[in-house]
Amino acid sequence: MSIFIQIFLNSLETGGIYALAALGIILIFRTSNTTNYAQGAISMFNAFVATYILIGTNLPVYIVAILGMLSAFVVGVLVDRIVISKTQNMDPVSKQIITLGLLMIFLGLAPMLFGTDPIQFPRFIYGSLTILGATISYNAILNIVVVIILVSFLFYMLQRSKWGLSIRATASNEVVARMMGIPTSIVTMTSWAIAAALGTLSALMLAPSTSVSISMMDGVQIIAFLSCVLGGFQTFHGPVIAAYIIGFASNFISYYISSIWSDPILYILILVVILFKPNGLFGKKMVKKV
Amino acid sequence: MSNETVKSKDLVLKIEDLSIAFGGLKAVDSLSFEIKEKEIFGLIGPNGAGKTTVFNCITQFYKPDQGKVLFKGNNGEIENLVGQKTHEIISKGLVRTFQNIELIKELSVIDNLLIGSHIEFKASVLSQLLRLPKARKEEEVLRKKAEEILKYMDLYDIKDQLVGGQPYGILKRIELARTLMCNPKLIILDEPAAGLNEAETIALIEKVRDIRDRYNCSILLVEHDMKFVSDLCDRVCAISFGKFLAIGTPEEIQNNEKVQIAYLGKEEDYA
Amino acid sequence: MKKKDNKLVMWYKNKKPYSSYILFGIILSVLPILVELKALKYSYLTTIASILIYSIVGLGLNILLGYSGLISLGTAGFMGLGTYLSAYLTADLNLPFELALLISIAVPILVGILTGLVSLRIEGFYLAIATLAISEIFRKVFVEFEVVTNGFSGKKADYPTLLGFIELGRNGTFILIVAILVVIMIITYNLINSYTGRAFLTMRGSESAAKAMGINIYKYRLLSFAITVAYAGLGGVLYMHFVKYTYPDTWTLLLSLNILAAIVIGGIRSIPGTILGSFVVFGVPDLILKRLPIIGQFDGLAYIFNGVLIVLVVLFYPTGLIHVKEKFKRKNTKLQKEEGSYSE
Numbered sequence: 001m002s003i004f005i006q007i008f009l010n011s012l013e014t015g016g017i018y019a020l021a022a023l024g025i026i027l028i029f030r031t032s033n034t035t036n037y038a039q040g041a042i043s044m045f046n047a048f049v050a051t052y053i054l055i056g057t058n059l060p061v062y063i064v065a066i067l068g069m070l071s072a073f074v075v076g077v078l079v080d081r082i083v084i085s086k087t088q089n090m091d092p093v094s095k096q097i098i099t100l101g102l103l104m105i106f107l108g109l110a111p112m113l114f115g116t117d118p119i120q121f122p123r124f125i126y127g128s129l130t131i132l133g134a135t136i137s138y139n140a141i142l143n144i145v146v147v148i149i150l151v152s153f154l155f156y157m158l159q160r161s162k163w164g165l166s167i168r169a170t171a172s173n174e175v176v177a178r179m180m181g182i183p184t185s186i187v188t189m190t191s192w193a194i195a196a197a198l199g200t201l202s203a204l205m206l207a208p209s210t211s212v213s214i215s216m217m218d219g220v221q222i223i224a225f226l227s228c229v230l231g232g233f234q235t236f237h238g239p240v241i242a243a244y245i246i247g248f249a250s251n252f253i254s255y256y257i258s259s260i261w262s263d264p265i266l267y268i269l270i271l272v273v274i275l276f277k278p279n280g281l282f283g284k285k286m287v288k289k290v
Numbered sequence: 291m292s293n294e295t296v297k298s299k300d301l302v303l304k305i306e307d308l309s310i311a312f313g314g315l316k317a318v319d320s321l322s323f324e325i326k327e328k329e330i331f332g333l334i335g336p337n338g339a340g341k342t343t344v345f346n347c348i349t350q351f352y353k354p355d356q357g358k359v360l361f362k363g364n365n366g367e368i369e370n371l372v373g374q375k376t377h378e379i380i381s382k383g384l385v386r387t388f389q390n391i392e393l394i395k396e397l398s399v400i401d402n403l404l405i406g407s408h409i410e411f412k413a414s415v416l417s418q419l420l421r422l423p424k425a426r427k428e429e430e431v432l433r434k435k436a437e438e439i440l441k442y443m444d445l446y447d448i449k450d451q452l453v454g455g456q457p458y459g460i461l462k463r464i465e466l467a468r469t470l471m472c473n474p475k476l477i478i479l480d481e482p483a484a485g486l487n488e489a490e491t492i493a494l495i496e497k498v499r500d501i502r503d504r505y506n507c508s509i510l511l512v513e514h515d516m517k518f519v520s521d522l523c524d525r526v527c528a529i530s531f532g533k534f535l536a537i538g539t540p541e542e543i544q545n546n547e548k549v550q551i552a553y554l555g556k557e558e559d560y561a
Numbered sequence: 562m563k564k565k566d567n568k569l570v571m572w573y574k575n576k577k578p579y580s581s582y583i584l585f586g587i588i589l590s591v592l593p594i595l596v597e598l599k600a601l602k603y604s605y606l607t608t609i610a611s612i613l614i615y616s617i618v619g620l621g622l623n624i625l626l627g628y629s630g631l632i633s634l635g636t637a638g639f640m641g642l643g644t645y646l647s648a649y650l651t652a653d654l655n656l657p658f659e660l661a662l663l664i665s666i667a668v669p670i671l672v673g674i675l676t677g678l679v680s681l682r683i684e685g686f687y688l689a690i691a692t693l694a695i696s697e698i699f700r701k702v703f704v705e706f707e708v709v710t711n712g713f714s715g716k717k718a719d720y721p722t723l724l725g726f727i728e729l730g731r732n733g734t735f736i737l738i739v740a741i742l743v744v745i746m747i748i749t750y751n752l753i754n755s756y757t758g759r760a761f762l763t764m765r766g767s768e769s770a771a772k773a774m775g776i777n778i779y780k781y782r783l784l785s786f787a788i789t790v791a792y793a794g795l796g797g798v799l800y801m802h803f804v805k806y807t808y809p810d811t812w813t814l815l816l817s818l819n820i821l822a823a824i825v826i827g828g829i830r831s832i833p834g835t836i837l838g839s840f841v842v843f844g845v846p847d848l849i850l851k852r853l854p855i856i857g858q859f860d861g862l863a864y865i866f867n868g869v870l871i872v873l874v875v876l877f878y879p880t881g882l883i884h885v886k887e888k889f890k891r892k893n894t895k896l897q898k899e900e901g902s903y904s905e
Contacts, residue, residue, distance in 0.1 A: 035686060037634075086876055092686070093630055094875055097825055101871030104818055108864030116860060218814070222697060225690045264701055267694040271679050278683040349773065376772040385773065392770035394763055396830070404756065405763050409775040411756035415784065418755035419748040425755060468774075 002133025007251045009131070013140040013205075015247025016147030020202035021220050022227035022239040023151065024195035029233055030171035031184075031191040032084060034095035040221030041106035042079070043199030044214065046072040048114040050204060051121050051212045061124050065204050069197040076196030080189040088185070110214055118216075121207035143205045150201075151240060154194075158236060167191065219263065223250075226270050232283025242281060246270070301362065302327045302476050302508045303348070308357035310347055317343045318354070318532040325476070325508050327362075330498065332523035332540070333512045336553055340532035341512040342389060345478055348510075349386050350376045364475055381409050383475035387465045387482065395454030399445060399464055402453050403436040406471030436471065442504075443467040443497070459490050466497075470505060477501070479511040483518045491515070495522045520544065528552070578832070579747055585836075586743035589613070593732035607804075608847050610735055613742050614799050616839040619824045620749050620832065621792025626821070627830035628758060629785040630765030635676075635692030636820050638699035639669045639790045641812030643797025648718040648807065649709045658721040658802075666794040673790030677783045688786070696817060703809040715808035718801045734803050741799065745792070746832050752788075753830075761785055815864075819843065822867045826874050828881030837883050842867050 021039065028036040050068025054061065079102060087095050123139040130136075158164035169177040170187045178184045203217055210216045223246055224239075231242030246266065253269075254262035279285050303325040310318045317340045325331045333341050346352040348359050350371055359371040363382035371379060385406075393402050410432060413425035440446040443463055448456070453464065462482065469477045482498070483491050495518065502509055513519050519526060520540035528535040528543055530552040536543055543549055573580040592609065595601040618640055625631050643665045650661035672695070680691035703710050710716055720729045721737065729737060752758050764771040764778050771778055801807060823842040828834015846863035853862075878885055 035689065083872055083876075090875075093626075093632065094879065096632060096686070096689070097821070098872055098875050100818055100821060101868045101875065104822065104864045104868030104871065106868075107815065108861035108866075108868060111861040112859045112865070222690075222693055226694065229687060229690055260705060261701070264698040267698060271691060271694065274683070274687070275679055351769070351772070375777075377775050377777045380773060380775040388769060388773075392767040392773070394759075394766040394770070396766065397759065397762060401759055405759055405770070405774050405776075408756060408760060408763075413756075415752075415757060418757055419751055421751045421755075429755070472775075 003255070005132050006134035006136075007255055008248075009134055009136045009140065011244075011248040011251040012144045013247075014251055015244035016144050017202050017205050018220065018223050018227060018243035018247050019147055019151060019240045020198045020205075021217075021224035022231070022243040023154070023236070024198040024202075025224045026228050026231075026233065026236055026239045027167075027191045027195045027198075029228065030236070031167060031174075032095065032188050033092055033174070034087075034099060035225065035228075036192075036195065037096065037099045038079075038102035038106055039195060039199050039224065040217035041103050041110070042072065042075060042196050043203040044212075044217045045106050045110050046075060046196065046200040047121065047203035047207060047212050047216065048110060048119075050200070051119050051207075052114070054121070055119075061122055065124070065201065068200050068204060072196035072200035073193045076193035077189055079196075080192040084188060084192060085185055088188075107214065116214065118211035118213035121204060121212050123208045139208070146201075147205075150198075155237065163190070222267070226267065228280075229274060230270050230280055232280025234279070234283050238280055238282035245281075300326050301360075302329075303362075303510070304358075304360040305344075305348065306358040306360065308344065308347055308354050308359065310343065310352055310354045316532055318347060320357070321529065321532065321534050322357075323527045323534070323537055325510055326524075327508055328502060328506060329524050330502055330509045330522055331511070332519040332526040333510065333529065334514075334516070334519055334526055334543070335529040335535070337514075338531075340529060342480060343532070344529070345386065345480055345510075345512065349379050349384065349478065350374055361476070364473070380472055383473070384478070385469045385472055385474045385476075386478035387462075387469060387480055389480045389484070391458075391461050391465055393453045393461060393465060393468075395452065398450050398452055399456075400433065400436050400440060400449040402464060403439060403468050403471055404432060406468035407432050407435065409472065432471075439467050439470050442470075458485050459487075462486065466501075470501065474505065474507050476508045476510060479509060481513055482511055483513055483515050491518055494518075498522060516544070578750060582743050582746045582750075582832075585746075586739050589739045590736050593735050597732070605848070606735060608844055610738055610803050611800075612836075612839045612843045613738050614796050614803070615820055615823060615843050616836045617742055617745050617799065618793050618796035619820050619827075619835045619839055620745055621789040621796075622820055623824045623829065623831075623835050624749065624752065624761070624792075625785050625789040626824065628753065628761040628765060629782060631782060631785065632686070632689040632821075633692040633786065633789060634689050634814060634817050634821075635696035635699075636789075636793050637812040637814065637816035638692075638696030639673060639793040640797040640800065640816075641703060641807070641809075642669045642672065642699055643794030644801040644807050644812075645703060645710050645716060645797075646794075647798040647801045648716045651721075651802075652716075652718045653709075657725055658723060662795075662798050665798045666791050669790045669794035669797075670787050673787050674783060677786040681779060681782045681786070688782075693814065696812070696814065700809055700812055703812060710809070713808065715806055716801075717806050719805060721802045731803075738799050738803060741795070745795075749832060753832075757781075757784070819867065822871050824881075826867070826870045826882055828883035829879070831881060831883050834881045834883035838881065841870065841882070 021043070024039050025036060028034065028039070046068050049071045050064050053059070053067050054064045083098060083102065087098055123137070124142055125138045128135050128137040158167060166177070166182045166187050169180065169182055170184045174184055202220060206216060206220060223243070227243040227246055228239040230246065231238030231240070249269065250262060250266055253265055257265060274280070277283070301324050305324070306322050308318055308321045309316065321344065333344065335341055343352065347354045348371065354372055357372070360368055361371050361382060361384060362368050369382065371382070371384070394405065411428055413422070413428055417425040437446065437449065440449050443466065445460070445463060445467060448460070453461065456464070462485070466479070466482065483494055486494060498509055499522070501507070511523070523540055525538060526540050526543045527537045528546070528549045535548050535552055536546045538546070573584070592601060592606060596603055596606050618636060622633065622636055625633055646665040646668055647661050650656045650664060651658060676691055676695050677688070680687045704712055720731065720734045722728045760771070760776045760781050763774065763776055764781055768778060819842050823838035824835050825838070826841055827836065827838020846866065850862055850866060874881060
C-alpha cells in the first residue's frame with residue numbers, strides 16, 4: 001500500500017513536469033497553428049543557461065530558476081520575431097519544418113556553448129517527509145504545488161483576462177481575430193515566450209534527477225506531444241489532464257510491469273487509445289468547411 | 291408541371307427530406323427536389339441559404355442528418371448516396387467543381403485533367419514503378435482523352451503549362467474540363483460564373499448547354515447571377531435558410547412571391 | 562552550319578532524365594578506380610557512399626513529404642531496422658544476401674503499415690508524432706534485443722555476396738550502391754509521373770479535390786508511407802553492408818532530422834535536389850565544416866549549419882537549392898510559375 005502511495009505521489013510530480021511541457025506545446029499549436037518540435041531543445045538550452053548562472057553567481061536556486069525562465073522568455077521572443085513572424089501565412093507543414101530547423105539550431109548551439117558533458121542542477125529544497133509509509137521529498141511537494149498553482153493561474157488568465165481572450169480568439173480563428181483588432185502577432189510572440197518559459201521550468205524540475213544534458217528533454221518532449229495527441233488538440237486543458245494521466249500511467253507501468261519497456265508500452269497504449277478516440281480524450285470532431 | 295407527375299425513369303437525382311444541422315443551427319431543412327435526365331437545373335437562394343451545404347450533402351462531403359439522395363448512376367441502378375464514402379461518389383457518375391477552385395498548382399493543365407480520370411487507371415503500383423506496358427498504355431489512352439477534352443474546351447494550347455499562375459477564367463475552365471474526364475451523368479457546378487466577365491459568362495452558358503448535349507448528362511448548378519440562371523437553366527429551385535421555397539422554370543421562379551420576399555424582403559434578411 | 566548530333570548524344574537527349582541518371586551513375590562508378598590509383602582518398606569515398614545511401618532514403622522521404630505532404634520523424638528507426646535485420650540474417654543466419662535484402666525491406670514495410678493504419682486515420686500531422694514514438698521504440702529494441710542486435714556493443718556484417726558466389730569487396734559494394742541508387746532514381750521518376758504520383762500530389766494539394774476525384778486518401782497515404790519505409794529499409798541494408806558496423810545510437814531522431822533537412826534544403830519534389838541536399842547535409846560537414854579553423858572543432862556546428870539552411874530555404878527558397886538558379890532566371894521571364902510550398 002505504501003508503495004502505491006509512493007508511486008501515486010511520484011506521479012503527481014512527473015505529471016506536473018509533463019503538464020508544463022504539454023501546455024507549452026498546445027499553447028503554440030493553438031496560436032501559431034504548428035507543432036513546435038523545438039520546444040524541448042529550447043527548454044534544454046535555457047536549463048543550461050540557468051545552470052551556468054547558478055555556477056557563476058551562487059544565487060539561490062529558485063532565483064536562478066526564475067532567471068532561467070526569463071532567459072527562455074527572451075529566447076522565445078527572439079525566435080518569434082526573427083523567424084516565426086515571417087511564417088504567418090505559410091501552410092502548417094512548412095511551419096513545422098521551420099520548427100525542425102530551429103530544433104537543429106538549438107541542438108547545435110547547446111554543445112557549442114555549453115559543451116557535451118552533463119552538469120548538475122540541484123533541487124530547490126532538501127529534505128523529505130513520510131506520509132502513510134511513503135517518502136516524499138519537499139522538493140517534489142514544491143514542484144507539485146508550483147505546477148498546480150502555475151497552471152491554474154494560466155487557465156484563470158486564459159478565461160478572465162484580456163490577454164487570455166486574445167489568445168483564445170487567435171486560437172479559434174486567427175484571421176478573424178486579426179480583423180477584430182487583436183494584435184495576433186503579439187499574441188503569437190507571448191505564446192512562444194511563455195511556452196519557452198514553461199518548458200524551461202519543466203526542464204529545471206527534471207534536472208536534479210537527470211542532470212542538465214543535451215538529451216535531457218528527449219523523453220519529456222515525446223510525452224508532451226503524446227499528451228496533446230491523447231488530450232486532443234482542440235482544448236488547452238485536454239493536454240494538461242492527459243499529461244497527468246500519462247505521468248501516472250508511466251510510473252505505474254514502470255513499477256508493476258517493466259521499467260525497461262515502460263516507454264514503448266506507454267507509447268503503444270496511447271496509440272491504441274487514439275484508435276478508438278481519434279480526436280483525443282477531450283477532443284471534439286471538427287467539421288471541415290468545403 | 292409538379293414534381294410528382296414526373297416518372298422516375300426520367301430522373302437522374304432525387305433529394306428527399308434532406309436535413310443537416312451544425313450545432314444547433316439547421317443549415318438544410320427537409321429539402322426535396324428532383325432533377326431530370328439531360329436537364330440543366332439551378333439552385334438559387336440568398337447568401338447563407340445553404341446552397342453549398344446542399345452540394346456537400348449530395349456529394350457526401352458532409353453526412354446529412356436525415357434524408358435520401360437517390361441517384362441513378364452510370365450502371366442505370368438507383369442508389370442512395372447517403373452514407374457512402376466521399377471518394378466513392380465519382381465512380382457512380384457524379385462529379386463536382388468547387389467554389390474555391392481546387393486544382394493542383396504544381397501540375398500541368400493536362401495532368402490536372404488526368405486526375406479527373408483517376409478512377410479509370412487500373413495498373414498496379416509495381417507496374418507503374420517499372421513503367422510496364424500496361425501502365426504505359428492506359429496512360430497513353432487517357433492522355434489522348436484528356437487532349438480531346440482540352441481541345442473541346444479551348445485549352446489545348448496551354449496543356450503543358452503549370453496550373454499555378456493561370457488567370458482565374460482559365461482556372462474555372464480547367465476545373466470544368468476536369469469533370470468531363472469521368473463520363474459523368476450529373477455534373478454539379480458550384481458558382482461556375484463567379485468572377486467571370488460578361489463575355490466569359492455568355493461563353494460559359496453556351497458551353498454548359500453544349501456539354502449537356504454532347505455528354506448526355508444533367509447539370510446541377512448554384513449561382514447568384516440571376517440572369518445567368520434564367521438564360522441557362524431549364525428549371526430552378528429556390529431555397530432560403532435551408533428550406534424549400536419554390537421550384538419551376540426560371541420565369542415562374544422570378545415571378546414567385548415567396549422568392550421575391552426572400553431576396554428583396556424585410557431588412558433583417560440582408561444580414 | 563550546325564553539327565548533327567551523333568547517335569549517343571541523341572539517345573541521351575531522348576531518354577532524359579533516365580540517361581542523365583545513368584550518366585551520373587557511370588561518373589560515380591569511376592570513383593573507386595580513382596581511389597585505387599591513389600588519386601582520391603578512401604575517406605572521401607566513404608563519405609560519398611553515405612551521401613548516396615542517404616539519398617536513397619531521402620528519395621523515399623521526398624515521396625512522403627514532397628508529394629504526399631506528410632512528415633515522418635521515424636526515418637532513422639526504419640532504416641536501423643533494415644540495418645540490424647540484414648546484419649542478423651546474413652551474419653548470424655547465413656542467409657543469402659538477396660533474401661536478407663527482401664526480408665529487411667518487407668519487415669519495415671509491415672511495421673510501417675501498422676503504424677500508418679493507426680495514425681493516418683486522423684489528421685496527417687499525427688503521423689509525425691506516431692513515427693517519433695515508433696522510432697524511439699525501435700531504438701529501445703536495438704539496445705535491448707541483444708540476441709539479434711548485440712546491444713551497445715554493436716553489430717557487424719560483411720560486404721555482400723551476390724548470387725551466392727560473387728563476393729563484393731569495398732569497391733564492388735560501392736558500385737552496387739551506385740547501381741541501386743540509379744535504379745531507385747528511375748523508378749521514383751516513374752512513380753512521380755504515374756497516376757499514383759498524381760494522386761499523391763492531389764491529396765497534398767487539395768484533399769477536397771482528391772476525394773471528389775475518387776482518391777481514397779487513407780489508402781494512398783498508407784501506400785505513400787509504405788513506399789517511404791521500403792526505401793528506408795533498403796538504405797539501411799546498404800548501410801550495413803558498406804559500413805559493416807552499426808550501433809544503436811546511430812538511429813536517433815537527429816538522423817531522421819538530417820535526412821529531412823537534406824530533402825528540404827536540396828529540393829522538395831526533386832530527384833536531383835535530393836542528391837544535392839544529401840551532399841549538403843551529409844557531405845559538407847565532413848568535407849568542409851570540420852576542416853574550418855577554430856569553429857570547425859565545435860560539435861554541433863553541422864547541426865546549426867543545417868538548421869539555419871532549413872529555415873532560410875523554407876522562408877526564401879521553398880522549392881530548394883536545386884531551383885535557386887532558376888529562380889533568378891525566372892525573375893526575367895514573363896511566365897510566372899507558382900512557388901511551391903509543402904502542403905499548399
